[in-house]
Amino acid sequence: MAGRGVTSSVVLRQVSVDYGSVRALQGVDLEVGQGETLALLGPSGSGKTTLIHAVAGFVPLTEGEIIIDGNTVATATRSEPPDRRRVGVVFQNYALWPHLDAVDTVAYPLRRAGMGKAEARAEAARLMDRLGIGPLKKRRPSQLSGGQQQRVGLARALARRAAVYLLDEPTAHLDAEVRAAVQAEIARVRTGARAAAIHATHDAAEALALADRVVLLRAGAVVQVGTPREVYERPADLWAARLTGPASVVTAVWDGSAVAVAGVPVPAPSPTTPAGEVELLVRPDWVLPGGRLEGEVTDVFYRGTHTDHHLRTAAGSLVARLAGPPRAEPGSTGGWTLQRGWVLGGSATPDSTDS
């Protein structure tokens, strides 16, 4: 939450974007503070790339306005060109120029800012050394692996003195191992940075790990905005719950004072709905072995660092994720505890606009 409530680097007010007759963004309101990283989380086609393109200046707005660093850069009738917006972009497909080597690519924004050729190259070389990609200076994009290309793309964006960095699914095309390394790289360069960042991704784990706040997008509209813990522990609805991580839903009873599953009380924030049957979200890490909730183990999946135990209870199916090797055999029954739960739909959640 660094910088929130101080000065906002980027403000979007009621932003809508149309592609022909298709509405790609629908009345989006957002503020990103200085130094803050905002994650855009949504499935493909939810408008993540369109939002990034709107801030960068690649698409005109149909309605609304965008303010970067106090300057209105886009309205429905006026649009500052991308080169006058003080933004740096990291592209999903890297977008490295095939006719330039890495050092000239990183030097490009410096040259455009008016720096001489030799000076820009030296500055770019220093930046690449700092990012640990010094040995790649003379390589063309065709001589770089995906991970190396994206590190060069990151360096190019950083070479621009931007008010906001826009990262459009920067790790989507990378293998799992390289993805983790690039994510760590992004987290490292973001630490202590003054510029804001908007990071689009469809990977919930990446969004929760890298962002100060997460925006959930569905069909071009904002569904929920919150800290990673808020959107994980208190999602606005079932769709948001599934988007932000593994989710089990069981039937529970809310009697006006407490929530109970199959007669066993479960700690959960009080919903605003009238007393009766409710749908309770249970994350796999909220289920512990031992306790009063009867459950039969139906499947067991050992995943190395942890094991998923699929349970059948009187209230519905659950997944329990426990550290280490399997704790129970399929077919065995035993007692379990729901450490916490979240009543879907009827809860007082901040920023819930759509259902």
Add this chain to the structure above:
Amino acid sequence: MARWFGSAAVLVALVGLVGIPLYHLGRVGTEELTGIGPGTLERAVAGSAIFNTAWTGLAVAVIAVAVGVWLAFVTERWHPMRSGWLRVAIMLPIVVPGFVSAMGFVGAFGTGGLGDDLVGFAIPGIFGPLGIVMVLSIEAMPLAYLIVVAALRTRAEPDLERAARVHGASGRVAATTVVLPLLAPALLGSAALVFVASINAFGAPAVLGTPAGFATVTTRIYQDLARSARPEAFSRAVLLALLLVAVALLFVLVAERLLTGMGTITRTAEPPGQVIHRCRGRRAAFVAWVVVLVATVLPLVALVLTSLTRAVGLAPVPANWTTANFAEALQGRFAGALGRSVVLSVAAAVVVMALGAAVTAIRHGRFGRLSRTAVLLTFAVPGSTLAIAILLAYGASLRGTLALILVAYVAKLWGVGHRIIEGSAAAIPPDLYRAARAGGASGWTATRTVTAPLLAPAILGGGLLVFSFAFHELTMSSLLYGPGTDTLAVVVLNLQQLGDVPVSAALAVLLTVPLLVVAIPLLVGRRRWRGGA
């Protein structure tokens, strides 16, 4: 088995259609050079025709590529969302025969033409190099446009330009530092191809150059071969034909090198990249529409009006309209030519479709690649050269028959049809065939149930394209026809050169309208297919 049969068919066809004729041409050419001596060579080279061809071709290459680049930016970058019909209109000249656009151009912008009648505008010197360069540039515009569009999509995808813009480059700086360097090979390659197309062109120079005494290599060959019986004229025609094919092959090979890897157009799900503001996009699209309408649609309108008007010089108003020109055009002597053109075009299309299927069957393996290159090169052999070569090889036995013309059509248009079939075959993932085999189908069954249905539209499309090109083929037909084997295009040209403007206009309309009817749905369908990616 199928592969062996396919290889044999392709080999026989290549040797028979192109190999033997070019061998004969080379043999006769060497004899002329050594036998008659340097005098012929001097007369051939000293002629202004070579110089005329070179400089008009160069001018056309520069103009067509410049216009093609601008149009490609309008439809791909500045106004991509609503340019579907503009793309179709830009492609229109492909289906209008060169001599027909030349006739239409005269009708629209010549003295006493449509522009003269309406606003008092006529292009002075339309008969001569100026008119030739203008009409050839319009004809070559779709070729240059298509290549630049392919390059914009494969080499300079929108994100590369966006990356430049967002990291501080203005539109102009992004163009000079990123977009143009990436497009340079495509620009040079398309210029080379346009140059070849222009020096090979016959229709427009015949209509616009001959009356002004402005000869190009192709019209000189026509004059020497079809209008002269002197032996030194024949020698000169052979030497000019050899020169033409040498230059054409050289430039096509250069272009091929520059353009490798751009054949496949991959599309992402996102809409084409609009990088600048939409107001400029709309303005640019409007100007593009005006240019394209004036250059391509207005001449066709003028041609139709001429064909409906009683006599040259009368204003094309309803009071002067008549159907007499069409009645005369449909009389016996013209109807015969129409029938021959239809039969020849259908036959050429069928043969090319069969050969296309054969090459597809052998497309994997070394011989497949080799034959693919050879087939594509056949299109680069100029029509004038090919006609003389075929005349030398088969004239003794086939002179004056439709078969001679059919051989020329197939040899020339094989590459056209093949390119479409091959492109579609390359786009079919090999896993589809493998999946059929893994699912229990024999090789023949897998081809019949999976590959063939997927290829059918391309084979049919290739056949339609060959039909249209054969239907308006003029260059080879005018050199190969004899008594009773003249095609519709030849009849139109002869009538036009005799000065019967209204009836030749009516025949030209009859020649072009079926092509438009066939081609416009194809172009629109292509647009749908692209837009719906």
